[in-house]
Amino acid sequence: MREARIPADGDAFAVSAARRDDGAHVLHSWSAIEMPAPTMVAGAQGAYFWDETGRRWLDFSSQLVNVNVGHQHPRLVAAIQAQAQTLCTIAPYHANPATSEAARLIAEAAPADLNRVFFTNGGAEAVENAVRMARLHTGRHKVLTAYRSYHGATAAALTASGDPRRWPSEPGAPGFARFWGPYPYRSAFHASDAREEGERALAHLANTIQVEGPQTIAAILLESVVGGNGILVPPDGYLQGVRDLCDEHGIVMIADEVMSGFGRCGEWFAIDRWNVVPDLITFAKGVNCGYVPLGGVILRDSIAASFAKRAYPGGLTYAGHPLACAAAVACIGIYREESLIGRARALGETIIGPALRAMQDRHPSVGDVRGLGAFWAVELVRDRATREALVPFNASGAAYAPMAEFAGECKRLGLWPLVMGNRLHVVPPLNIDEADLRAGLAIIDEALHIADRHYIG
Numbered sequence: 001m002r003e004a005r006i007p008a009d010g011d012a013f014a015v016s017a018a019r020r021d022d023g024a025h026v027l028h029s030w031s032a033i034e035m036p037a038p039t040m041v042a043g044a045q046g047a048y049f050w051d052e053t054g055r056r057w058l059d060f061s062s063q064l065v066n067v068n069v070g071h072q073h074p075r076l077v078a079a080i081q082a083q084a085q086t087l088c089t090i091a092p093y094h095a096n097p098a099t100s101e102a103a104r105l106i107a108e109a110a111p112a113d114l115n116r117v118f119f120t121n122g123g124a125e126a127v128e129n130a131v132r133m134a135r136l137h138t139g140r141h142k143v144l145t146a147y148r149s150y151h152g153a154t155a156a157a158l159t160a161s162g163d164p165r166r167w168p169s170e171p172g173a174p175g176f177a178r179f180w181g182p183y184p185y186r187s188a189f190h191a192s193d194a195r196e197e198g199e200r201a202l203a204h205l206a207n208t209i210q211v212e213g214p215q216t217i218a219a220i221l222l223e224s225v226v227g228g229n230g231i232l233v234p235p236d237g238y239l240q241g242v243r244d245l246c247d248e249h250g251i252v253m254i255a256d257e258v259m260s261g262f263g264r265c266g267e268w269f270a271i272d273r274w275n276v277v278p279d280l281i282t283f284a285k286g287v288n289c290g291y292v293p294l295g296g297v298i299l300r301d302s303i304a305a306s307f308a309k310r311a312y313p314g315g316l317t318y319a320g321h322p323l324a325c326a327a328a329v330a331c332i333g334i335y336r337e338e339s340l341i342g343r344a345r346a347l348g349e350t351i352i353g354p355a356l357r358a359m360q361d362r363h364p365s366v367g368d369v370r371g372l373g374a375f376w377a378v379e380l381v382r383d384r385a386t387r388e389a390l391v392p393f394n395a396s397g398a399a400y401a402p403m404a405e406f407a408g409e410c411k412r413l414g415l416w417p418l419v420m421g422n423r424l425h426v427v428p429p430l431n432i433d434e435a436d437l438r439a440g441l442a443i444i445d446e447a448l449h450i451a452d453r454h455y456i457g
């Protein structure tokens with residue numbers, strides 16, 4: 001792994017100018033201008049990134065769970081450079097080889113007859129368009145989505161999200177109703193185990209469909225494995241049950257695989273683990289690891305047929321962007337050649353899962369450990385018996401201090417964590433060195449003494 005570069009004097013000047021410009025001119029996502037300045041990243045390589053002082057961190061967040069092949073993968077960088085020499089951009093009403101090949105490779109990765117790809121610039125736009133497709137296909141308007149979900153920050157995608165990030169943008173787009181999905185550790189159904197949780201969650205969904213009116217429901221939209229809201233792995237049988245309810249009522253099943261897809265869960269798409277075939281898959285992030293923004297919707301033949309003669313009424317200036325698609329072609333090649341899908345599965349089974357469970361034995365504050373592939377959550381509590389969370393739901397400021405302290409300790413020890421609510425999400429690149437992975441897990445183990453300090457059980 002390349003060592004962090006110590007900046008020369010000239011660089012230091014450039015960095016201070018960059019800091020000044022950032023402070024004066026950038027409004028960062030989900031942030032107030034007067035919040036502490038973000039880390040100014042000077043470079044990144046593999047599973048590491050560093051700031052202008054040469055301080056570097058092991059990236060256990062994969063940024064926003066997108067950098068599945070690590071930073072600056074040479075093959076991915078080269079593919080973007082080569083495409084830039086050939087064709088940087090072209091309007092989406094033209095075809096071009098990069099976009100065509102990316103679509104073929106994505107369709108090959110997708111299950112069954114999901115053979116056609118509609119490209120967007122990211123995940124939220126993918127969800128917007130999947131919802132539009134389902135509405136046009138069925139002639140119905142309503143979409144059911146889960147509490148504890150995130151689907152993006154554009155109008156319909158945010159309305160679809162069962163997440164506090166939605167609240168400031170309410171009232172959102174019309175036509176959405178919500179249900180509870182399975183979450184054995186904090187069951188909405190008073191279930192005593194995962195099997196019962198799955199069954200009760202399905203019964204609840206069936207009831208929700210009845211009272212919402214099946215003939216009004218265009219789609220059920222759900223994350224195959226819930227990501228940002230807690231790495232909630234559905235009990236076996238749950239996704240098949242959702243598929244069956246969709247078939248019974250002529251509802252389009254949309255699997256949001258923006259975070260869980262492209263190897264993160266040890267499968268091309270998380271839903272493959274249960275051999276369930278959705279009607280539409282939304283993707284982004286891991287398709288090309290975000291080296292150039294890209295997302296999209298993969299359509300089953302039956303849905304695509306709705307647009308065989310009728311024009312699909314949606315599009316984006318940069319849809320199927322050649323640079324982004326060339327990156328997707330290279331990225332899918334990397335997944336295949338470096339066997340990263342199977343590697344993610346193996347890392348979860350042999351290293352990450354066992355290490356986190358061992359931490360649960362050592363640290364009282366670790367209430368729950370769950371996940372698969374390179375997609376894990378450690379849920380921190382004040383009391384194992386009551387399962388009181390280490391910080392309250394949607395906490396900020398002083399109420400969030402225990403998690404902020406824990407995250408700060410991880411960073412101090414050289415690991416960049418992804419913390420969401422009362423959870424640490426362990427989501428490193430799929431090609432992380434085994435030694436780095438173990439070193440990162442050891443840092444988490446060490447930092448957990450901070451969480452243990454707040455334990456009251």
Ligand code: PLP
Pocket residue numbers: 064121122123124125127150151152153223227228256257258259260284285295
């Ligand atoms: N869907 C899921 C499951 C996500 O996790 C996200 C982002 O984290 C999105 C959609 C939105 O993607 P984007 O931020 O690319 O718009």
